[in-house]
Amino acid sequence: xxxxxxxxxxxxxxxxxxxxxxxxxxxxxxxxxxxxxxxxxxxxxxxxxxxxxxxxxxxxxxxxxxxxxxxxxxxxxxxxxxxxxxxxxxxxxxxxxxxxxxxxxxxxxxxxxxxxxxxxxxxxxxxxxxxxxxxxxxxxxxxxxxxxxxxxxxxxxxxxxxxxxxxxxxxxxxxxxxxx
Numbered sequence: 001x002x003x004x005x006x007x008x009x010x011x012x013x014x015x016x017x018x019x020x021x022x023x024x025x026x027x028x029x030x031x032x033x034x035x036x037x038x039x040x041x042x043x044x045x046x047x048x049x050x051x052x053x054x055x056x057x058x059x060x061x062x063x064x065x066x067x068x069x070x071x072x073x074x075x076x077x078x079x080x081x082x083x084x085x086x087x088x089x090x091x092x093x094x095x096x097x098x099x100x101x102x103x104x105x106x107x108x109x110x111x112x113x114x115x116x117x118x119x120x121x122x123x124x125x126x127x128x129x130x131x132x133x134x135x136x137x138x139x140x141x142x143x144x145x146x147x148x149x150x151x152x153x154x155x156x157x158x159x160x161x162x163x164x165x166x167x168x169x170x171x172x173x174x175x176x177x178x179x180x
Contacts, residue, residue: 004042004072007091008065011038018180019098021126022171023106029124030180031139031147038062041152042091043084050078086133086154093130094152097137098174103128105166109138113163120151120160127161136160 014033021029036058039045044061047053052074053061064070075081075088096102109122122138124147129135133154140150 017174047078107164
């Protein structure tokens, strides 16, 4: 993908969906995306040298991209852009997480088991392999006890997956918000 406008359009489509996950053992999880998490999912918080991102409310980022007030060229001008380039390129795979058979496991995440240590805080991490890399979608309960994706990242290896408790996903689907 590699285009921030396409990433924003794709994310906007996910905002009106509930994602329902049925796990072996009968447990069900339900989560949805929040507009204010878009900035973190793409890693835009790493672009510390861009004035156009500093001091902005997280909710404004998506609308500023849609209005073309924040462009791909502006992001690429950051000396830190290389840190998020793969996220932006792989962001188009996000809906594949919710296709049957693509994402088979979910982790009851314990960051103390990650080597080397990780700062990622999550209750679960959905992951899948695509194009030779591992894509991760950490899920966190927010202050309202609602499960939401808070990040998205790409790794070559399995350090976030190894030594974790995994569950087989029996069904995963995206449905219109409120119809789960």
